[in-house]
Amino acid sequence: MARVGILGGTFNPPHIGHLVCAASAREQLGLDHVVLMPVFVPPHKTVTDDPGPQERLELCRLAVADDPGLRVSALEVERGGPSYTVETLRALQDARPEDERWFIVGGDMAQSLPTWREPEGVLALATLAVAEREGITRQDVLDRVAGLAGAAERVRFFDVPRMDLSSSLLRRRLAEGRTVRHLVPAAVERRIDERGFYRRNPYPGG
Template identity: 35%
Template sequence: MKKVGIFGGTFNPPHNGHLLMANEVLQSLQLAEIWFMPNQIPPHKQHRDIISAEHRFNMLQLAVNGNDAFRVESIELERSGPSFTYDTICLLKERHPDIQFYFIIGADMIEYLPKWYKIDLLQNLVQFVGVKRPNYKTTTQYNVLEVDVPQFDVSSSFIRRRLNEGKNIRYLLPDSVIQYIKEHGLYES
């Protein structure tokens, strides 16, 4: 059975920390691929700072370009309303019954797992993979495989703040994503 990692998020914008995390999980668990899955409306986040799904999808395509093991999965963008992981995984398993899915989450989401929609059913459909982040605990009652990833303490909100302040973001994102942000005037104050 093919083993595929699912890496969901807003990717607002996608950055080198996302790519590093995905690559480490891919190698550590010997997965065939990582599918980056931008969500439409995350149930746990404020929606006001999120740019269009089209821009986030395009930036992700640019970010993963050149890595044959990475691809962008648009399944959550095909639906309206909040993106609940349970619903998405049910659809993915229906479309790809021959794939074993590993759902990648950061330590911030490990702490949040008890609040996830239908978490008790979801944990039977996927293997959760948790990666450590500074200032978060990884202990949980749920079955989460931990993967050590070199710490790259950057977040999309940090990048948006830097862009808003006119500060340099070089080496935080792939150059192609930086170019896209500039060409489309994204995250400007």
Template identity: 40%
Template sequence: MVRVGIMGGTFDPVHYGHLVTAEAAADLFDLSVVVFVPSGRPPHKQHQDVTDPWERYRLTELATCSNPRFRMSDVEVIRPGYSYTIDTVRAFRREYGEQAEFFFITGADAILEIMTWRQIDQLMAECRFIAAYRPGYGRDHLRKAVARMEAFSGRIHLVEVPALAISSTDIRRRLYEGRSVKYLLPEPVLHRIMETGVYHLASRHRQPRE
């Protein structure tokens, strides 16, 4: 049986925290592949400025291409309208078949809001969730929150990932302020950002978000 990790996210921009999380999940859950799925129009960020989806896709592709266990999918980038996880998982079900086992990899913050996700019952039936959190985040709080979701017992797994101390928000802020982001993201990604000026240009029109 093939085990597929689905690494969904805005990746604005992708950084080492995302890559370390994906690699840790692949090792811990014996995943055959981890598919990175940059969001197109994320519904939970409809009131926020988000970098062009194809540019985020290209940056993520540069970050993941050297790992044979990682691959890319543009399923959400090409999808019209908002991107919902249930639609993405169903698309992968059609691609990988009924015998595939799916693990959706996300951050702990998202898990705390998971009951608001579209068609959550069907989504939980289709895949298990790997919730990554950084040290000091509050593991007991997370465990209690997951325990309250009795209907989804055994479908949500908590994984501590130290590199999650890196955040896309902080990287955007550093770029906005003209500070170094070296060693926070892969060199090819940094070169692309500096070459295109995508985050420097965007900073003229938006302030870095909290």
């Protein structure tokens, strides 16, 4: 049996904040490893400036290559279509029923859990690992999910260093021709640079 964290997202592109969140969850929750799982299509938002799911998957693989505690899953990319957490967790349960799953989210996403597809099914399949962030308290989250069966036992919290960093900020910097050095892993920066991703005027052949 393995204690496995799952960090889903668009990862457009993956950045240091994602890795810090994953590493913090692994350390504080005693997880064997954390899996980054890029979506094919997120169900609740539009992906802008998207190099495509296969490229985002490759960027994630490059991002975690130097950390044996982090892995990448192509499950949602290969399945195609909108990505719903409960369906992903069921697929993981079917593949490895012996594993203990922890689904990693930020406080804002945790508060929206009651609006997800089959939220009680999510809690039956995984513990919700909530990254604490400034502006949203533990009680805020617990109050919002209190009506869901299993919430009291299946919601846990961990600390993440504050980082004002987002994929949308990085896309904006790249579109403006600015550097993202030290904001993304070096291998991710090289791939973005070589392919001209997120640039308003991509490099020739990019």
